[in-house]
Every structure is written in structure tokens, then in C-alpha cells.
Amino acid sequence: MHMGRRSSAATITEVARAAEVSAATVSRVFNNRFVGDPTVAERVRRVAGELAYTPNHTARSLALGKTRAVALVVPDLANPAFQAILSSLSKAASRDGYRVLVADSEESAVDEPLLVDEVRRRCDAVVLCAPRMPDADLLSVAARLEPLVLINRPSPRIDAPSLSIDYGSGIRDLAQHLYELGHRHIVFLEGPPGSLSNRQRLDGLAAFAHQVGDVRLERRPGGVSTEDGVATAERVMATGATAVLAFNDLVAIGLLDGLHRLGARVPQDISVSGFDDIPFAKYTTPPLTTASVPNTELGTQAWHRMRALLRGEEPDHNLVFEPRVELRDSTAPPARGRGRITD
Amino acid sequence: MHMGRRSSAATITEVARAAEVSAATVSRVFNNRFVGDPTVAERVRRVAGELAYTPNHTARSLALGKTRAVALVVPDLANPAFQAILSSLSKAASRDGYRVLVADSEESAVDEPLLVDEVRRRCDAVVLCAPRMPDADLLSVAARLEPLVLINRPSPRIDAPSLSIDYGSGIRDLAQHLYELGHRHIVFLEGPPGSLSNRQRLDGLAAFAHQVGDVRLERRPGGVSTEDGVATAERVMATGATAVLAFNDLVAIGLLDGLHRLGARVPQDISVSGFDDIPFAKYTTPPLTTASVPNTELGTQAWHRMRALLRGEEPDHNLVFEPRVELRDSTAPPARGRGRITD
DNA sequence: CTATACCGAGAAACCGCTTTCTCCTAGCCT
């Protein structure tokens, strides 16, 4: 199917004919590899201009074996945390002439290997954010994917640059903060059970509980979105806890809303903390105490690693960002009469 | 430069040789155009599986003359309004096997024509969100761009489906709401002077002022981001107005914060409204009165138009969404002693 | 003045896949 003679888009052959040179020469002129008679180059340029010639990107990609595009795979494009990564990655990549193709796996870990394979074929590399992909899948897929940069998915057995967040330390710091405020009964709203970052939070929390001893830490299924957070409000109140660690800011914000509707006051009746420090966390009612995660920096650094890989250079060292606790108004000492260890 | 013999990626020729058929046959099998001996098809499939063959997307695109990708060009990927469009567009497109390439013009209207041209060459079509591109530029690029879908940029002289928001009616409704609350001195925080949507707001406001008569409407330069909003707080207070219409939610949220720092209470001392109804608008302090804009729906509808175009079908009619006022707590009747018409 | 090196630019091969064109073979009809 050879494209019904388009009226538009001049080809290199047409330019060559019009300029009375060979296609090779036109190609050389356009790639600054032309060394001969300057008047020839000039003529080619002029004719190309007249014909509004512009090299066909696909043909070029095929001949060159590179597309100058990379894919970004994320579990949920609607999540501000991933949007921040996308936005900064895209900006950084574009400065080097690369474009990014987005792929939203829509939280479906099972389809991810296929998605990732499909998307990889369309570009030169992939930046993968797959917190929930089983290790086995990741391992099997990683080889076919390279160049590959992993986000939030450190994996010692995979030879790919990795940027991640130390969720364990972040949640620990948050818990420590609540503890110092006087809370002794805290509930953690879990994220997706299979997710690595959920695992890390759980581990961090377990270590914390073990260390301080006199704290009651419960976990409850939460979710990842604002709606999920709203839905947990009743369950949270039912625990009788004086503070809650939400899986992320979205859940925390939803929870704030849900609690408000139930008539519970934050932080007087119950303290709430989030995770990520999305841009709006400081504008919630009340402003949300959370662990700040540098997603924008993450995107930029991911690009640096990727660029090195694409150039065949040695990428910088892997990075683990330590979240920083942002103290705001959604956490406060527990009210008297609540928060006693009840069992 | 014929790619230093990659160890990976089997080619159709290799599969053909291994399966003892021609490349044409392999191609036909993979495209379900094979009608001959089923055992041949089976053998091809098996061999392809063994070799982990997967058709080269670029080569396919070149032969077919289509990439199955579309570009989305937006002025600022960090803005939740555009993120919503991207997210929904991407989801919708992926259901039809298309991917989206993002391009962030970083608010630079002058580079947009080049950017848009570049990005168009890489894919089959573009969804353009260019509120600030001069009409002349848009007109000149539009022809080269098609298939093209325009967002927030209705242009009667361009033959491309267009989805837009009636910013004029939205801001008018918001102003009307403030007026009914008793406000008679309102300040409008302008967005980018060259932007069409700013123009529409200005016109809507002018029509409103003319209609009601006894209202003092001032305009002040604002901006588009949260930071811009923070920075305007003092200027806003200096006007002595009792209510402010921010260009968008981001500015409104920033303003809320700025006012808070100045010790001004919202809505007691001054009412604030936003525009867009981004997901977080209802969680601000206080919850933000705003005009809701269906960005997610916009993205989905944009894809429907685009799909029709790509299939050579007639796209659905153009759409203009009317924003809907979302009454929340950031607006209230003015305090006594403020809001009198002072000149 | 001729042999050699060099230089500029075109011819041709190739990137990997699709599709038209063509050919060969087997089946059918008379």
C-alpha cells in the first residue's frame, strides 16, 4: 500500500531531481556531512525550501535505527506524582531533541509486560515506573527493554540505572513524628498489596514499631486515589486510632474530606499524614503533613541516566531519595482520652 | 550506518528463512492476510515464537505510511488541566491501539509552530492546545498539520474539529454569582495577555458589567501558576475590592495562600473564585468556588474526533462546553464597609 | 608529461516490512 500519491510532503528524491543532484547529496547537505562545492549545497537548500521539504522522520528512523523517542510507562497518568515525573522527563528530554511517548498501564500489572514490550518497539528506550510488576516479569522483560531506566523499582539483579524513593525511611520519619506528638495508636492505610512501595512502607513501619515498642500500629486497606481515601474515613474512625498514615497524598486528601463529612476535626480529633507532597498538599484543609518526594528531580535525573545510556556512556550512580517530612497542620498531639493503648 | 549487527531483534527475513517461506508469507501471517496452507501458517508462527520475532514498528510505519501515534501539544504539562486532557486522551487512544507523544511548548508561543511541525512528522496527527498561538501562525500551520484536532482554540477559518470551553460564559456566571452575593467591586486577575481564553474572559466580563451596570470591575495582571497567584495577593488587597476572579484554579490557590499570609480571611474579608475545577479545588482552604470545566471529557471527545479523522470518517460536531459554577466556601457576601463603589 | 593521490558526487545497497505482480501447480470441466 504505497500511499495514494500525497499532494503534500516532498521526498528527498524530488528535491534531488529539482536541484539536479543525487539523493545522497541532499541527504549529506541536510545532515551537515556535505563537503563539496558550497554553491551546490546552497542550491539544494534553496530548492528544499521552495518545496517545503522536510525529511521523513520514519524513514530516517528506519535507516538510522533510532527514533529519538523514549517511552514512559506509569501505572496511572492521573496521579500528580507521575505527572510530575512525566512533565520533568519530557522537558529534559526535549532539550536533547528527544520526545516522550506515554503509556498508562492503568494499574493493571498483568498487562504491563505486553504494554511495555509494545511501547518499547516504538522507541529507543523506556523509563519504567512499575511499582506493582512482579519481580519475575520485570526480570524477564528487562533484557528486551534496554536501554532501560527504572523508577521506584530498585532491582539489584537488573542491570539498569535506577532512581528510587526510600519509602521505608519516609514513613518511619512520619511515624516518628506522630509518636513524638504523643500518638500511640496509629493506623496505616495500605496501598496496593502487591506494590513494592507498599512493602517498603510496611517494613519501615514494622522496624519503627519494633524500635519504639509502645505503639499500636494497625493496617487497613486503603487504595491509591482520592475516592479511595474518602471511602476509608469510617473505617479509620472505627479503629479509634488518634492518627493515620495514608498511603499517599491523594488518599490523605480524600480521607480529610471523608473525615470532615463525618464531623471529625483534623487534627483535633485525629491526625492525618500523606506521602509525596504533591503540589496541592500544602493547600488542603488543613494543610497536609506529608513526606516530600522530589518527583520533578526524579524525572530530570531519570533523563540524565537515559541520555548516558543512549550515548553509550556510563550513567551516573543510582539514586535513592530520602523523603523529607513536611510538617503542616494536619498533625497535632492527640486529644486527651484518645490514643491510649487499649489492648 | 547499518546498525552494528544487533544480537537481538530477529527480522522478518530471518524468520522467513528459518521457516523456509518467503518474507511475504511471514508478513501475511502476521497481518492475518494469509489464506493458504494452515500448516505453513502454523510453522511460521512457531518459528517466529522461537526467534522471539516481533515486527519492527518503524519499518512497518514506513511501509504503511502510518505510525499509529498522535501528538498532543500543550503549553504546560505541569498544569493539572492539561494533565487531565492528556490522561484521558491517552487512555482513549490506547483503546484503539494508538499512543500519544507529548510535547510541552513551555508557554513559548513563538516556538510553537516549529515544535508542532517537528512533532507532527513523527506521527499521524496532532491534537493542539495552543491558546496563545497567534491566529496567523495557526492558520499557516494548520494545513500542514492535518489531521488536526483543536482544543480550546475554536477557529472558524480552519477546517479541523474543535473542542472548546466557553470561558466568557463561565466567567460571567462567576461574576454574576459574586454580584448576587452583593459584591460591587471585583477584580479580575488576568492570564496571559495574548491568550484567547483570556480574551474571552475579558469579553464575558465586559458584557456582564455592561448588563448589570452598577459594578466596578478592575483588571490586574495575574499569571497562570500558583506562584503567580501568591505574588498577586498584595496587589489584590490594594485594590480594595471585595472579590476576585482568578484566571484559573492554580492562581486562585496561590492567591488563597498569599492572602492567608497577609492575614486576610477568605471569604470574610475577600471572596476568591477560580476557574477549571481541577481535582483539588474542592480540598483547598476554604474549598474553592470555581467554574468547572470537563477536561477529562474534553480529552475523550478529542480522541473521538481524531479517530474519525484517521479513519477518513466525518467527525462529530464541534463542541463547546459551558463551564458550570461550583459554589463552595471561598465566596460569600462582602463584609459591611467594603465593596462600596468608590468612584 | 605521465603516474598517483585526492576529491567531489553519483550509483547502489540497505534498514525491515507490505503489497503488487507473477509464476507455478493442482483441480476441474468437457
Place this chain on the structure above:
DNA sequence: AGGCTAGGAGAAAGCGGTTTCTCGGTATAG
């Protein structure tokens, strides 16, 4: 049984570039 038809699959010609290879011509050296 022979001629015709249809169907299956390969050869080849693109798609639009890039790059190697090659060759004719000029300049330089002996």
C-alpha cells in the same frame, strides 16, 4: 486426457531515507 482456471506463495518493487562503494576528473608530484 487436455486445456483452463483458480489459488497459493515467492520475487520484486516500493516506502524515504543513509551510507558505502565507486568512478571520473583535477591537482600534485616525479
